[in-house]
Each structure stands twice: as structure tokens, then as C-alpha cells.
Amino acid sequence: MKIDRLIGILSILLQRDMVTAPYLAERFEVSRRTISRDIENLCKAGIPIITRQGAGGGISVMENYKVDKTVLTRSEMQDILAGIRGLHSIHGTNYYGQLMEKLSAGSSDFMEGDQSILIDLASWYKDSLAVKIQLVREAIASRTELEFLYFSPKGESKRRIEPYYLIFRWSSWYVWGWCGRRKDFRLFKLNRAEELQLSKNHFEKRKAPMPDLSNEKIFSGGFQVKAIFEAACKWRLVEEFGRECYEEQEDGRLLFHGEYTDQENLITWLLTFGDSVQLLKPENIREEMKRVIGNMQKNYGKY
Numbered sequence: 001m002k003i004d005r006l007i008g009i010l011s012i013l014l015q016r017d018m019v020t021a022p023y024l025a026e027r028f029e030v031s032r033r034t035i036s037r038d039i040e041n042l043c044k045a046g047i048p049i050i051t052r053q054g055a056g057g058g059i060s061v062m063e064n065y066k067v068d069k070t071v072l073t074r075s076e077m078q079d080i081l082a083g084i085r086g087l088h089s090i091h092g093t094n095y096y097g098q099l100m101e102k103l104s105a106g107s108s109d110f111m112e113g114d115q116s117i118l119i120d121l122a123s124w125y126k127d128s129l130a131v132k133i134q135l136v137r138e139a140i141a142s143r144t145e146l147e148f149l150y151f152s153p154k155g156e157s158k159r160r161i162e163p164y165y166l167i168f169r170w171s172s173w174y175v176w177g178w179c180g181r182r183k184d185f186r187l188f189k190l191n192r193a194e195e196l197q198l199s200k201n202h203f204e205k206r207k208a209p210m211p212d213l214s215n216e217k218i219f220s221g222g223f224q225v226k227a228i229f230e231a232a233c234k235w236r237l238v239e240e241f242g243r244e245c246y247e248e249q250e251d252g253r254l255l256f257h258g259e260y261t262d263q264e265n266l267i268t269w270l271l272t273f274g275d276s277v278q279l280l281k282p283e284n285i286r287e288e289m290k291r292v293i294g295n296m297q298k299n300y301g302k303y
Helices: 002-015 021-028 032-044 074-088 095-103 126-142 231-241 263-271 283-301
Strands: 049-052 058-061 144-152 155-169 172-179 184-189 193-202 223-229 246-248 254-260 277-281
Touching: 002 021, 002 032, 002 058, 021 032, 021 058, 032 049, 126 144, 126 155, 126 172, 126 193, 155 184, 155 193, 223 231, 231 246, 231 254, 254 263, 263 283, 277 283
Parallel strands: none
Antiparallel strands: 049 058, 144 155, 144 193, 155 172, 172 184, 223 254, 223 277, 246 254
16 A cells, blocks of 8 residues: 555655665565655655765655654554563663653653553563673674573583574573574573673674574474372463363362473473472373482482
């Protein structure tokens, strides 16, 4: 639709210093003549657009122009501000606070009063995460390799990566990049990365694939779990797996059916329930649970 294309063109112009008509024509799959008419219509709508001819020329929006609230609906602006507030909740500076002020200039009703969505991405690690996130963003923008000490279930190792994406998923922050050690793209959890620093090496941008963040890809190789939980555990099962994960028994206990991808994580999770759970299957992990609990008894029996 024409109106969607006009908004799309304006969005690009507001994000970039200058673009060319051929670029916009290819981006929106229309002719250059159509782009010229679109630019003319945006000018008629009051958008201060400047065009420069010749080598190095192009199309741009007048410097310091602010988005008028008529460009975006109230609902759209509130959704944008909600997302920015979420980023502001984990940032160590007032950068996003200033950005919110710019977007809502002359529209103070967007800032207070009618918001229905509040996003808070802060965690217990807010102070350390803010520094890491800022460093990753700087590395991505400047195409500078990142160096850090990484802690994984297999041990700790020094890593050097070419960072491409900063990701928030599964309630945690990650960086996706080309790992020089593995010679492939890898996902690294920021809470496990320490001693982050920019290296002295810059890199040529690769054709980086978008990371596949599906549970099936990241947490592959699952196995079926069957366990009996006490009724008092119902709230946790609903929170973590949903109401369909258990069948309530006549005695009130809960027969749990679920899928897990890692034996060590499953055992750790079950131990958080203390004596309120009994693992039935898989039998090999049930035997491993017995061994772990036996060793715990020996440890506490020493004192």
C-alpha cells in the first residue's frame, strides 16, 4: 500500500544520514519515478526533505527534525516507548531516557498516564550486564573483535569472536558471533562471559546468518521425563511447563510428563524440590539421582 511505503521511506530517512533513490526503489520494489513521487508527497505533508544531485548526493531529512506525533498513532508510540523503557531498565546510562524524551517531544501524554505495557529487563546482574551490553554494542558498531573468558559445563576457555547480534532470549542476554576457536557461529551467554574487552583487531563483516533460536535447535536431543510431585508443587509446574504437564491423581499428587534436554540440568532441577518429588523415568537418570543423593548423605554425615 502507498501509505505503508511512505511511512517506510520516512522511517529509513530518519535512521540514515542520506540514501539514494535507486536504493529506495530496490528496497520497496518500485520504479525510481514512483520514489520521486513519494518524496514529493512527503514534502507536501510537511516533512523537510532535502535532495542533492551529483556524486555523493542523495535524499535526506533536514537535521534535527523530530517525529511529529501525527506520523505514529498513540498506540504505536506507546508500544515504541514501552520497548525503549525495557532497554532503559538494563542500561547503565540515561541514553534511552534521552531517546524517550526526543520521541515524545511535544507529546507529554505519551510519557505518563495511559501506558498499559511496562517492560523491565533488569536482573540481579544489572550492574555488570549494563557494562557488557554496552561493550558488545560498541564492538558490533565498530566491527571490532571481542575477547573474553567463557565459562561452560565443559570448563573455561578464552574466546575471541566477531560479534553480530545482541540477543535477549530465555530471560537472559546473549551475543551471537563468529568464534575463532570453533570456526563457526556460536551463541554466548553474557552472564558466563567475564573479562570482556575489545581486541585490537577489526574484522570484515561476514554474511552472518540469523541465529536459529528455536527451542528445538538450541535444546536438541530431549528425553521424556515422568515423575510424581506433591500437590504443593503445582504452582511451579504450571509456571515452568504449563497446566497440561501433569495429571492430578486421586491422592492429590501430580503425575508429571515432560521433556528435558540435559541430564545434569534435570537432576539439578529435581533437587530444588527436595523430598517433594520422585523421579520414575528415565530409569538411568533415576539411578543417577540415587547416587547423587547417596553422596549428599555421606557429605552431611561427616559433621
